[in-house]
Structures are given as C-alpha cells and as structure tokens.
Amino acid sequence: MTTTNNRISAFLMLWLIICASSSPFSGVVHTSSKVGLPAVLPCSVASHLESDHTPHIQWHTISYSVLERMGQDQFQGEAYRDRANVPEELLVRGNCSLFLQDVRFSDAGIYESYLVYGESNIKNRIFIQSVHLAVIDHKAIKSVETGADLILDLYTHQAEQVIFQNSTETNWTVLWEKDGIINNKDYLKKRDHKLILRRVTNSNSGTYKVLDLEGLALSTVKVKVTEPVLIKETEALEKQSALGQATMSMPPLSLITLFLTFNLMLQMN
Incomplete structure (x- = not known):
C-alpha cells in the first residue's frame, strides 16, 4: 500500500512539473512603467517571418483584446483606443513589440502576443510571448x-x-x-x-x-x-558687522588699565 502511494505521489509530482514547464506563463517577461508614462512590451517574430507575407499580430490580456495589426490595418481594443500601437515599420522587420501610451493602473497584468497565419477562411495562431506589466506610482x-x-x-x-x-x-x-x-x-x-x-x-x-x-x-x-540662502548670508553679515562696530566702539584695554591706575593714585594722595 505504501509503495502504491509513493508511486501515485511521484506521478502527481511529475505531472505538476510537466504542466508548469508547458505553461506559457512559465517564461513570462517582466517589465514596468510609471503611471502616465509610455511602456514597451517586448516581442519578436523574426524566426517565424516569411518574406512574402506581412506579419499578422495579436495582443491580448486575459480579459481584453488590446491590439491586432496586419500591414496598415490595425484594430485597437476599447480600453486601449489611441494608446496602443505596434509600429508597422518595426513589424516588417520582425519586431512585434507593443507600445502603450499614458499607462494606467488598470493596464497592469499579463499580456500575450500571437502570430496569426493561414488562409482568409482558416486562421491559426502561434503563441509568441507573455509579458507581465507592472504599473507604479x-x-x-x-x-x-x-x-x-x-x-x-x-x-x-x-x-x-x-x-x-x-x-x-x-x-x-x-x-x-x-x-x-x-x-x-x-x-x-x-x-x-x-x-x-x-x-x-x-x-x-x-x-x-x-x-x-x-x-x-x-x-x-x-x-x-x-529660508533662502541669500537671506541667511545677509543675516550672518549683519551680525558680523554689528559685532565689529561694537568692538570698535570699545576703548582699548590698555587705556582702561591706565585710567584705573591713575584714579587709584589720586585717591591714595
């Protein structure tokens, strides 16, 4: 009975490892952007590129369609309207990176990119990349x-x-x-x-x-x-000036001593 349980446990462990390694999320690329700034989600299809075909790219989140582009034709999801783009001049060279403008906190999450191929009536998709976008303040x-x-x-x-x-x-x-x-x-x-x-x-x-x-x-x-630095410097100069004037107005110590000695001698006489 113990041997059977061990075999079952080993099988389950192997199954979990296989599932984890086959999951598209096991190779997620991480990127981040501060809210309100642009973000770039990397993607490359150079290895799948055919010289006589314009690449057809799709970007999705778990819940929304973000963008789809084939040549000059482009579709943007409602939540990403006027903010998402895969530049055509980059796409023809195999760079399918997604450019987002004015990033929002709601943009944070997992994005998946796909290469679409096939005839007009029959379409297939090749998974390219998963990217996790973090949005920070x-x-x-x-x-x-x-x-x-x-x-x-x-x-x-x-x-x-x-x-x-x-x-x-x-x-x-x-x-x-x-x-x-x-x-x-x-x-x-x-x-x-x-x-x-x-x-x-x-x-x-x-x-x-x-x-x-x-x-x-x-x-x-x-x-x-x-406080401004100039005000502090002015106050210091004024204090130094006041101290200098007070010092100049005081009689020298030798004169004070002579005066006291002379008064003492007069009193003794």
Whole structure:
C-alpha cells in the first residue's frame, strides 16, 4: 500500500512539473512603467517571418483584446483606443513589440502576443510571448525656498484631484480638482500638466498627492519649505558687522588699565 502511494505521489509530482514547464506563463517577461508614462512590451517574430507575407499580430490580456495589426490595418481594443500601437515599420522587420501610451493602473497584468497565419477562411495562431506589466506610482521629495514657486507634475490626463496635508496636521485638504474652480487664483496656476503654487511660505510644507478618478495616488511628493540662502548670508553679515562696530566702539584695554591706575593714585594722595 505504501509503495502504491509513493508511486501515485511521484506521478502527481511529475505531472505538476510537466504542466508548469508547458505553461506559457512559465517564461513570462517582466517589465514596468510609471503611471502616465509610455511602456514597451517586448516581442519578436523574426524566426517565424516569411518574406512574402506581412506579419499578422495579436495582443491580448486575459480579459481584453488590446491590439491586432496586419500591414496598415490595425484594430485597437476599447480600453486601449489611441494608446496602443505596434509600429508597422518595426513589424516588417520582425519586431512585434507593443507600445502603450499614458499607462494606467488598470493596464497592469499579463499580456500575450500571437502570430496569426493561414488562409482568409482558416486562421491559426502561434503563441509568441507573455509579458507581465507592472504599473507604479511616482514618489519624490522636494525642497523649495520661501517666496519661490512650487511646481507639481500632474503627469497625465488621468489626474483628477490634488490633495495636501500640512506637515503639522493630520487632515487632507483638496487643493485642486480637474475642471473645478480654483479658489486661490492669485497663487495657484495650472499649465502643461503642471500645478504651480506661487510664492510659497512655511505653511506649504507637507505632503501632496495627485489622485486619479478611482482615488489612487498617481504621485506623492513630500515638500520642505526653507529660508533662502541669500537671506541667511545677509543675516550672518549683519551680525558680523554689528559685532565689529561694537568692538570698535570699545576703548582699548590698555587705556582702561591706565585710567584705573591713575584714579587709584589720586585717591591714595
């Protein structure tokens, strides 16, 4: 009975190893991009390329069709419209890499590429590559001088809101909203995917978060407001000058000693 169980266990282990090694996900290529930036998912069909045929490529996720291209004809999935591309000039040379623009958190996951071949009525697919895309947020630490401008990068059209937490408080304040009214127009400006806080003060020290429609942080920036270097140097020079003037206004030590000695002699007489 024990021998039989051992054989069954060995068979099951061998079966799992075979299944794992045959799975397309066992050779997954990993890549990453920061949210809002471009991403490239590698792919090559050079070994399958036929000189007299234009490569026909498909990219899919587990749930969605991403892109399909054959020559000049291209189809983009709804979630990837105007953001996904396999450049034709690269494809004809066997490079079937997928280019994504303005990457979103929802883009993260496994992508599979296929080479499609066969007659118009009968199509077959050859699996090429699995790519895992990780999408990460932006993090930064900034130091800005009092009276200068603080520039916060929104990175993408996905930015819906900017919130702020003062370094001495626990509550978050909505600083900016997409298509919303900016209350403090005298010091807050939006230009070229950037939010500009003009003439910052110590009260602007703290943490800034750029949020998307789902409330996820596209970026987190910790800001410290410092005194300008020139002001510090000026204060030091003023202190040195005041000390020098005080020293010059005091009589020399020898004169003080002579004066005290002369007074003592007069008192003795």
